[in-house]
Amino acid sequence: MKKTLLFLVLSLLLGASPATVAAQSDFREGFIINLLQDTVRGWVDYRSNAQNYKACRFKLGGDITEYTPDQLSGFGYENDKVFRSSVAEDAFVEVLVDGALSLYKSADHYLLQRPDGEMFRFRQEALKEDGSSSVNNRWIGVFNVLLQDCADNLIKEREKLRLNEQVITRLTVQYHQCRNADYTVYKSGKPWTRLEWGVALGAKNSSYTFNPLVLNTADYPYFDDAFNSVDPGVGIVLAISSPRLSENFAFQPEVHFTRSEYLSEISRQGVDTENRYTTHIQLNTLSIPLSIRYNLPERKISGFAQVGAILEYQLRAESQVLLERYVGAEVVSSRESSFPIRKNQVGVTAGLGITKPFKSFSGSLVVRYAQLTTPNQVTGIVHNSRQLGLYLILLKR
Numbered sequence: 001m002k003k004t005l006l007f008l009v010l011s012l013l014l015g016a017s018p019a020t021v022a023a024q025s026d027f028r029e030g031f032i033i034n035l036l037q038d039t040v041r042g043w044v045d046y047r048s049n050a051q052n053y054k055a056c057r058f059k060l061g062g063d064i065t066e067y068t069p070d071q072l073s074g075f076g077y078e079n080d081k082v083f084r085s086s087v088a089e090d091a092f093v094e095v096l097v098d099g100a101l102s103l104y105k106s107a108d109h110y111l112l113q114r115p116d117g118e119m120f121r122f123r124q125e126a127l128k129e130d131g132s133s134s135v136n137n138r139w140i141g142v143f144n145v146l147l148q149d150c151a152d153n154l155i156k157e158r159e160k161l162r163l164n165e166q167v168i169t170r171l172t173v174q175y176h177q178c179r180n181a182d183y184t185v186y187k188s189g190k191p192w193t194r195l196e197w198g199v200a201l202g203a204k205n206s207s208y209t210f211n212p213l214v215l216n217t218a219d220y221p222y223f224d225d226a227f228n229s230v231d232p233g234v235g236i237v238l239a240i241s242s243p244r245l246s247e248n249f250a251f252q253p254e255v256h257f258t259r260s261e262y263l264s265e266i267s268r269q270g271v272d273t274e275n276r277y278t279t280h281i282q283l284n285t286l287s288i289p290l291s292i293r294y295n296l297p298e299r300k301i302s303g304f305a306q307v308g309a310i311l312e313y314q315l316r317a318e319s320q321v322l323l324e325r326y327v328g329a330e331v332v333s334s335r336e337s338s339f340p341i342r343k344n345q346v347g348v349t350a351g352l353g354i355t356k357p358f359k360s361f362s363g364s365l366v367v368r369y370a371q372l373t374t375p376n377q378v379t380g381i382v383h384n385s386r387q388l389g390l391y392l393i394l395l396k397r
Contacts, residue, residue, distance in 0.1 A: 026297035027059050030077040037073060044077055046297065052083055053091050053107050082186045087111060087119075096165065097172040099183030101146070110168055112142065122163060139163055143171050150178035165245065166192055190243040196395040198361065200235035200254065204389030208262055208281065222277035222321045222338060227262035237393050239293065248295050252306060256287040274326040279338055284316035289349050289370070301356050310349040310370050312385075317341040345385065347372030357397070364393040 030044030045057035045064075056067045056075040067075070069085040069092050076082035076095075083092040087104050093111060097103040104111040112120040122139040140161060161167055169185065176183040208227040235256035241249065262281035267274060291308030321338035324331055353366030372385040 025057075027057075028077050028080070030058075030075065030080075032056060032058050032067065032075040033073040035071070035073055044075055046077060049094060049105070050107065052081075053093070056083070056092070076186065079189050080187060087113070095186060096169050097176075097183055097185055099172075099176050100179070100181045101172055101175050101183075103169060103172040105165065110139075110163070110165075112139075112168075112172070114146075122168070139168070143175075146175055147171065147178065150174060187244050192242055192244050194239075194241050194243055196239040196241075196362075196397060198237050198393060198395035200237050200256065200391045200393045201232075202235075202389055202391030203230060203232045204258065204387050205230045206260060206385060206387045209384045209386075220339070221268055221275070222264070222266055222279050222323075224264040224266055224279065227264055227279070227281055229260045229262045231258050231260045233258035233287075233389070235287075235391075237395060239395055247298075250293045250295065252289075252291050252293045252308075254287075254289045254291075256285075256289070258285045258287065259283070260285060272327065276324040276326070278322040278324075279319070280322070281319045281338075281341070282316060283314055283318075283341070286313045286315055288312070289368075291349060291351075295355075298357060301354055303352070303354050304364070304366075305350075305352050306366075306368075307350045308348070310347050310372065312345045312347075312372060314341060314343045314345075317343055345372045347385070353393075359397075361397055362395050364395070366391050366393060 026046040027043035028046045029041075031039050031041045032044070033039050040058075040060070042058055042060040045059070047057070054068070056072060058065050058067060058075065069090055072085055072092075074082065074084040074086075074092070074095075082095045082098075084095050084104070085092050087093045088106050088111065091106060093104040093106045095102070096105055096110075100115045102113040104113070108123060110122045112122070114120070120139070120142055122142075173183065173185060175181075206229055233256050235254050237252065237254045240251045240253075241247075260281075260283045262279075262283075264277075264279040266277045266279075268277070288311040289308060290310070291306040293304055293306040295304045296302045317340075319338045319341055320335055322333065322335050324333045347370055349368060349370040351366045351368030353364050355362055355364040368387075368389050368391065370385075370387040370389075372387075
């Protein structure tokens with residue numbers, strides 16, 4: 001039943017998002033430069049670099065045309081990425097810095113073109129199976145020569161340098177600055193790192209199941225099939241992204257606080273007795289979901305998906321059972337701890353949602369499922385926790 005409900009809610013969320021229908025296209029203001037060096041303005045499909053290296057999708061009026069590198073000199077987006085075709089054979093390359101010393105990015109290389117036309121190719125870093133980097137440090141020597149006359153030479157910190165877009169762009173910019181040469185960084189309006197923060201309000205339906213082994217069933221006659229609770233919660237949310245590298249992905253750590261109460265009543269009939277068990281579980285939970293969020297292209301209402309891990313710490317974990325034993329007209333009652341609940345638990349979480357951007361903040365509605373599976377502190381009892389939550393998240397942009 002819960003899985004069916006989850007499927008229906010997720011389907012409604014996705015169906016409500018027009019971004020999912022148009023997820024394959026995201027046309028933005030841009031331009032193309034034809035082989036005669038004429039600039040034609042229109043709308044360019046905002047796609048991944050891997051796709052843009054191969055072709056450009058351009059819309060003018062109602063017509064959409066796909067251009068290959070042999071048909072255009074270049075294309076770009078307003079105040080954003082620019083691509084050029086005359087640098088690498090049969091491919092577009094992204095122009096990171098345009099100037100006396102031009103820096104380009106291709107599928108697997110950075111290309112640096114000196115004022116005299118000489119071209120250097122630096123393969124992007126790749127990790128070996130043992131986690132070490134296989135990068136060729138020849139690029140450090142090239143920049144060391146280019147920047148040897150600069151007063152503030154970043155190459156001196158060579159042990160901290162890595163061949164990535166941020167570092168190599170910074171060094172190319174430094175080259176122009178120390179020589180007072182003109183240059184253009186097309187993505188200068190985009191920050192390398194963006195931090196958004198906000199709050200989350202919502203509620204979750206959580207289910208605790210305790211499954212004792214067959215040999216232990218008699219020791220725990222008060223176990224029900226499941227303990228359920230629906231509770232409100234509040235949280236703090238961060239979203240960390242790098243718009244220059246990707247507009248789609250963000251790392252989203254969160255901290256939530258929830259108070260939960262679970263109640264179960266079971267009656268066991270004997271020959272001359274009746275035992276009634278009332279189990280009461282109280283939890284004050286600090287939840288820390290850590291997820292990777294994938295955003296569809298931003299529109300008036302767009303969609304996103306996230307997946308990650310969840311850590312939970314029980315600030316308060318009490319579980320008691322009230323036993324009322326009826327023997328004829330006599331009632332004998334006793335109260336005791338039913339079982340200890342482990343304070344630390346880990347699990348996995350996934351969610352789908354829709355988001356609407358406003359001037360200074362964004363609002364998101366997300367449905368999220370989490371499952372935590374950790375044996376509790378009683379040997380022979382498997383303890384599972386499943387959660388289905390609906391949250392409103394407000395993030396300051």
